[in-house]
Amino acid sequence: MKKIVLLLIVLVAFSCKNESKKKVKSEGFVTIKKENFPEEFGKIFEKHGGIKAWRKTQVLSFNIGEEVHTVDLKSRKTIINSPKYSLGFDGKEVWLDEVEKGNYKGNPNFYYNLYFYFYAMPFVLADDGIIYEKTQDLEFEGINYPGYKISYKSNVGTSPDDNYFVYYNPKTYQMEWLAYTVTFRSKKTSDNLNWIKYKEWENVNGLVLPKKISWYNKNDNGLPLTPNGMILEFTLPLLSQGKLSDSFFMKPNSENEKK
Template identity: 45%
Template structure:
């Protein structure tokens, strides 16, 4: 009799567990439909900390348009860039350089000869310098550790930047971002120039970033100092670029401003 009662109790317990399991099915998440924040997982930890010290890479990616004015002896230079497709416009006193997504073009406002750098080399040069460190989150980049920079008794850890073949106009270019070990703010940029040779260079040029301003929640350069160099080290100040009238917007810019005027010539 006791045996029969035990069987009945076990049967009732089984039925109860089965009912409970039916009421509480296992929840399965379909990650194909989920929006995941993986931004900080695809960069080296120290680079992520540099981005964060400047406002964060997620904040940077919310913006679509950047404009800045650079003071020059022969007149101010205004650079406008679509941050998503990298179309560009540089307005100078007598000339305009543009990139419409396919071609670089040059337009002269008078009969004066353009004596600046090759427009295909220059159209995004200062934008790349100005958009540091965020520009180093672009696709096609290979990250690595670099030898620290020693300058005036202080040590700056380095992050090496190289590119997969075919990325950009000069995929042989290499950069080294040096940061302040206490604040993680970017302090120096070492870089090679390969546009004119298409060959890897071992000679580092240097620009210093130690004057920042807050714009739209981001730290962007107020000035960038170019240094002379020797033996892959900065030596003395060469010149300084000053920036003003900074505008950064989450609104997509009017694409018409990048279209080549009829009077402009495509740069080959």
């Protein structure tokens, strides 16, 4: 509860403060990050608010049911708070803190950033170490959705063999579909795709982020067929250009937090 209140204080304080814009300069030249994504992918980012606006954001927070997910977008430190447990990544290791032992049933190493990736679409696909490949269009209910395969260079992240397939509206460039593989447990490449339809979006401080996503059953060709009934809703979204302290993401009552 302490960490949730601290987050709200930081975000509110930052939103009320007008900071002067600063340019980063090196020997008289403005430092500009060179992007490596294709031009079409850049149009997807622009439709969702722009990659520049995303890169200015320091903290992202959202709710899934009773869970509050908070992520430092630069370091990817993460904390998930709920009434019965908290878990997070402090930059070095994943931790779990339960009110009563056995309250949390999953795998913290797999779970701590799982829904962040789904929620931060499409912007999370501008991370370093990504390889973009044009892929065959997805045809669904008479509409052809152009797409890209997203893979990762070796040793990038906890599951570098994961693949994502992003499909977008050919007229608006809004993201419509996500297909993904899961290699966390097996550590082996896979062709078994899971399909998500991005059903609803909402504007959060100028960035268009998902509100509801829905998983789909597959046909015999491995393509989306019908909704399988699993719908995930993201609520209480917060974005901030204010930075949270490192201690915010540490395990409660840890030696690091006491210092």
